[in-house]
Amino acid sequence: MGALMSVDPDPYPDWLRPPVGGYTADDLDRLPDLPPHTELIDGSLVFVSPQMRFHMRVMRALEYALITAVPPGWEVLREMSVKIDTRNRPEPDLMVVNEEGNTGQRQTYSLAADVLLAVEVVSDESQVRDREVKPRKYAAAGIRYFWRVENVDGRPVVYTYELDPATDRYTPTGIFHDRLKVEHPFPVEVELV
Incomplete structure (x- = not known):
């Protein structure tokens, strides 16, 4: 019988779902694996092209x-x-x-x-x-x-x-x-x- 494959039920990073009230300026230093040059405008993450x-x-x-x-x-x-x-x-x-x-x-x-x-x-x-x-x-x-x-x-x-x-x-x-x-x-x- 083949091995069971583990499937990640949520392949997206947690930071894609903002907290109630949005992120804070200090969160930018704590969120793992953010894309380079991510900005915070009015509590929302902004990703640059x-x-x-x-x-x-x-x-x-x-x-x-x-x-x-x-x-x-x-x-x-x-x-x-x-x-x-x-x-x-x-x-x-x-x-x-x-x-x-x-x-x-x-x-x-x-x-x-x-x-x-x-x-x-x-x-x-x-x-x-x-x-x-x-x-x-x-x-x-x-x-x-x-x-x-x-x-x-x-x-x-x-x-x-x-x-x-x-x-x-x-x-x-x-x-x-x-x-x-x-x-x-x-x-x-x-x-x-």
């Missing part, structure tokens, strides 16, 4: 420009989440953070209070999050600067914003097509290719 070449190239150029321009006491982080509150832990493509918020090599997120600049490179699947949801949350959390990068006919266009403390909303400060050149939050210049 694979990056496209445009996205990767723009991130690389901006990351290098920021690293070479960032003043002492600040650090550029790539694809690391920011803890906004207990129900929100989005992952900007790039961010500039205060080094005082560095808690060591095992740190998995930065606190919003330590973030000076958040950068989002918009992709097809993230348009609403990157254009509406995340900027609103970053502004409400007090992140002073925000850059959004769009793919316009295969070329990057960077939209820069600064937080208006009177309204807690971002105000546009520039649109850059061929070259990004800003003085705030610190001088940065990079050719957009």
